[in-house]
Amino acid sequence: MRRRLLLISMPLLAVLFLAISVPAASAIAGRRTAHLVNDRTNDAARFSAAALDELADGDMRRLGAEFDHYAELFDTPLWLLDRERTLLYSADGTPPTAQGDRLLDGVLSGQTTSFGATVWPWGPDTITLAAPAGRDSQVIAAIVMEVPTGAVRTATWRDWGILAAALTAFMAVALYLLWPMSRWLLRPVAHLAHSADAVARGDLRSRAVADAGPPELRGLSQTFNRMVDTVATTLERQQQFVTDASHQLRNPLASARIAVENLRPYLDGGAEAELAYRDALADMDRMSALVGGLLTASSLQAAPVRASSVAQLLERRAQRWRVECAERDVTLVVDVADAEVIEPSGGLAMVLGELLGNALRLAAPQRIELRGRVSEAGRYTLTVADDGVGLSGEEHQLATGRFWRSPRVQNLPGTGLGLNIVAQVVTDVGGRLTLRETPGGGLTVVLDLPLADS
Incomplete structure (x- = not known):
């Protein structure tokens, strides 16, 4: 997420860079142009005043010498023309440029001209300025100068370089600060995501860090923690209720069973009385098993989840399972690839033990195979396959329901909770x-578990 935030920020910083640099660069070029135009316009006005005096005296030698010195010093050609556009002075004897001719129309009519364009680093190479000698209808001549812009363009390039360096340094500092700032902003999000993932796996002890980051994220973390507290408290009360109720039921059930057993000497010896007696004991046993199942379900829901190695878990349990299978003349094949998986509440060994116990007790198999592999989807698949009586297609959907038992095994011990708890x-x-x-023939139970690194 931090990388995405940086990727989003980069275009914004680029837009900010352009938004600052383009107007600033334009202002720099405009300022340099205005400075050049003002200087040369002032020079032209000074020459215009001098030209009035020289033209009145009829002696152009001193003004011509000053024009020559100025043209040599600033590399700026000058022309002096009268109202009939007769060339009175030219440093090299050539007439003004076409741009100068266009400016003469306005200047000789008494109008003031100005240079409205901007000199950019790439051009123009020269600009043309003109100034009248006289005012309004008293204009008797005009001065035209071709001003080179090389110095201005060089200075503009230099100023742009300084601007670019300053903005680049600013952007570099902004990027440098953006990384810790994004970490400060997103650290609560990372903690919140980690806590939410832990809660989703059943660890209701996990809490988000609520004292870091901006106020909005701190408030979100606090709200999340209150929500988890509420859920944890509700589940704890439910589990405590089930546990207390189960414990409270055990004593009356035990007393009732003892009372029924004590009735045995008083039976009349008939077959019907014996059958009723045995049915009563069987009902007591089923109720006791049901209470035990409720206690087991409550304890499993409260147990935290964890990541464990499949091979290490089965190495400790496989030998005991083989002994149990051998006692029933059943062959157990264990073939699992090692991997770190997220264990269900109560442990993976409990889950597999329940599945193996169901197969031994209910399916009457000759062979049970326990296999485990990492799937192409990045999950771990465990299969417990037996060759016993199995279930029908419809019963496959019903078997994980609470208290469901196949009609074929109604007379066998069980509560119908084991597979439901495992599935849950x-x-x-x-x-x-x-x-x-x-x-x-037979039944295959497939467990699809997430890997620990997922």
Whole structure:
């Protein structure tokens, strides 16, 4: 985000550079031009006054010598012409330029002329100025001068260079300050994004830094922290309620079971009484298992998530799982590639243990395969495939529902919460649990988990 902010700021700084440099450069060129024109116009006015005196005396020698000295000193050709445009003086004997002829029309009629253009570093090379000798209808002659602009253009280039250096230094300082300023601006955003990601993974202890950055972002961080506090408090109360209710139910259930067991000596010995007795005990066991499942779900929701190595986790658990499978004459194949993954609440070992336990208890398989690979999408895929009885296509969609049990296993121990809890904790960390049929028969459970570096 900081890089994008800098990329956005660069064009803005470039526009600012142009907005300052273009008017400033134009003003510099205009100031240099005005200074040159004013100086040469003053010189022309002085020569005009001298020309009136010289023309009245009829002696042009002193004025001609002054014209020659001026032309040599400033490299500026001068011409003196009367009202009939007769050339009275020229340093090199040539007539004025075409631009000078155009200016004579206004000057000889008593009008004042001015140079309205700007001398830029690339041109023009010369400018033409004209001044009348006399006033209004008393104009008897005119002076025309061709002023070179080389010195002005050089000075303008130099001033532009100084301007460019100053603006470049200013922009460099602005860019230098923009980096720490953007870091100051965006540090709360980074903390907020990190905290939001942690909360999304289930870590409700994470909080955004609310004492850094501009006031608006500090306020946003404080609002986020209050929201997380509210969510955490609500979840904590819900979990505490479930835990308390489960604990409170355990004692009455245990007392009820003991009371039912104590009724055994008083049965009349008939088959119907024995069946009712066993049904009552089975109902008590199912209710106890249900309460235990609620406690398990509550504890798993409260457990933080973490990143762990798949190979290290399975290395510690695989041997015990093989023993459990061997006791039921089931072959367990474990083939996983190592990777760091985000573990669901309660741990990945708990999730896999629940899936393996379901397969052993409900599917009556001969072989179970546990495989794990990093997918092309940058995720980690774990599959638990058995060759047992499996489920139908419709049951694949129902199996992750709360309290759902297949009609074929209603008489087996279980609460219908295990797979639902597993699906929930996997989803909470950004993963996904799906069911599909194993080729050749059986059930395959697919876990799609995010990698730790994602």
